[in-house]
Amino acid sequence: MQTGTRVRFIVSYDGTGYCGWQKQKPEDQVSVAQVIEGVLEKVFNEKISLFASGRTDAGVHALNQVCHFTTQRKIDPTKKWDLCWALNAYLPPSIVVKKAWLAPDDFHATLSATHKTYRYLILNQSRPSAHLSRYADWQRLPINIEHLQESSKFLLGNQDFKSFQSVGTPVKDTIREIYKAEWKWRKPGVLQFTVTGSGFLKQMVRNIVGTSMMLERKGLDPSKMQEIILAQDRKQAGPPAPAQGLYLMRVYYPQDLDNRCLEL
Incomplete structure (x- = not known):
C-alpha cells in the first residue's frame, strides 16, 4: 500500500479545448x-498520480469532479x-479547485463512489447563442417536453444499458441502476435533463439524450425507449448528443467516508 498523506479535492472545469479528463x-x-x-x-515538488471519480469526454464540463492523490508531504x-x-x-481560468480535505487511506475517488448526477442543457430557440455555444446544445425547432418525460420513465431501475454504450473503455458488465431521469425547463428556452x-x-448520458431527442x-x-434498452444493441439507439451540453454535477460517497475527511 502506498504511504503518505491522501488529499481529496473537488474541481470544476470548462471542458472546451481539452481532449477530456484522461490523457x-x-x-x-x-x-x-x-x-x-x-x-x-509543481506545488508539492514530487511525482503525483491523480485519480478521479471517472472520465469525462472531450468538451464535457464538470461542476464537482472529485479527485484524490497521495503526497509524501x-x-x-x-x-x-x-x-x-x-x-x-x-491553474488556467478554465480549471478551478473548489474545496480540499485530508482523506483517510481507504478513500478512493474512483472506487469509493456510490452514484453520480449528470445534467444536460439544450438551448431551444430560433437562433443560436454566441455566448452559450460552448455550454449547451442548440435545437431550433420547438421540443415536446412531455414526450421526453414519458420516454425517460423507461430508464429508471436496474437494467442492462448496453444499447447506450459507445465503443471505448472496457467494463465487466453493462448493467447500471438509474435512480432519477427528469426533463424540465430550467428557464424559458433552456431545457434541462438530470x-x-x-x-x-x-x-451513456449523451447517447440517452440523443436517443430521447431522436424519438421526439x-x-x-x-x-x-424500452424496446431500445431491451435490444442491447447500440445500433438501435440514436446518435450521441453533442459534448458541450453535458455536465458532471455531483459524485456521492458513503457518509462515513465524508465524515472522516478533514477540510483544509
Whole structure:
C-alpha cells in the first residue's frame, strides 16, 4: 500500500479545448488531468498520480469532479494551509479547485463512489447563442417536453444499458441502476435533463439524450425507449448528443467516508 498523506479535492472545469479528463494519444492533446497533475507536481515538488471519480469526454464540463492523490508531504490541518489557493494560482481560468480535505487511506475517488448526477442543457430557440455555444446544445425547432418525460420513465431501475454504450473503455458488465431521469425547463428556452445513477457507461448520458431527442423528433411512441434498452444493441439507439451540453454535477460517497475527511 502506498504511504503518505491522501488529499481529496473537488474541481470544476470548462471542458472546451481539452481532449477530456484522461490523457490521450497523440501526446500533443491536452487533458484536464494532465494540467492538474502538472500543477500538483509543481506545488508539492514530487511525482503525483491523480485519480478521479471517472472520465469525462472531450468538451464535457464538470461542476464537482472529485479527485484524490497521495503526497509524501505531511500536512497539518490545524495550520489552515489554503491548498485550493495554492493550486488555483497556477491553474488556467478554465480549471478551478473548489474545496480540499485530508482523506483517510481507504478513500478512493474512483472506487469509493456510490452514484453520480449528470445534467444536460439544450438551448431551444430560433437562433443560436454566441455566448452559450460552448455550454449547451442548440435545437431550433420547438421540443415536446412531455414526450421526453414519458420516454425517460423507461430508464429508471436496474437494467442492462448496453444499447447506450459507445465503443471505448472496457467494463465487466453493462448493467447500471438509474435512480432519477427528469426533463424540465430550467428557464424559458433552456431545457434541462438530470440523471442520477449508480454509474454510467462511456458516453451513456449523451447517447440517452440523443436517443430521447431522436424519438421526439420522429414522433415515435415514448415506449420505443424500452424496446431500445431491451435490444442491447447500440445500433438501435440514436446518435450521441453533442459534448458541450453535458455536465458532471455531483459524485456521492458513503457518509462515513465524508465524515472522516478533514477540510483544509
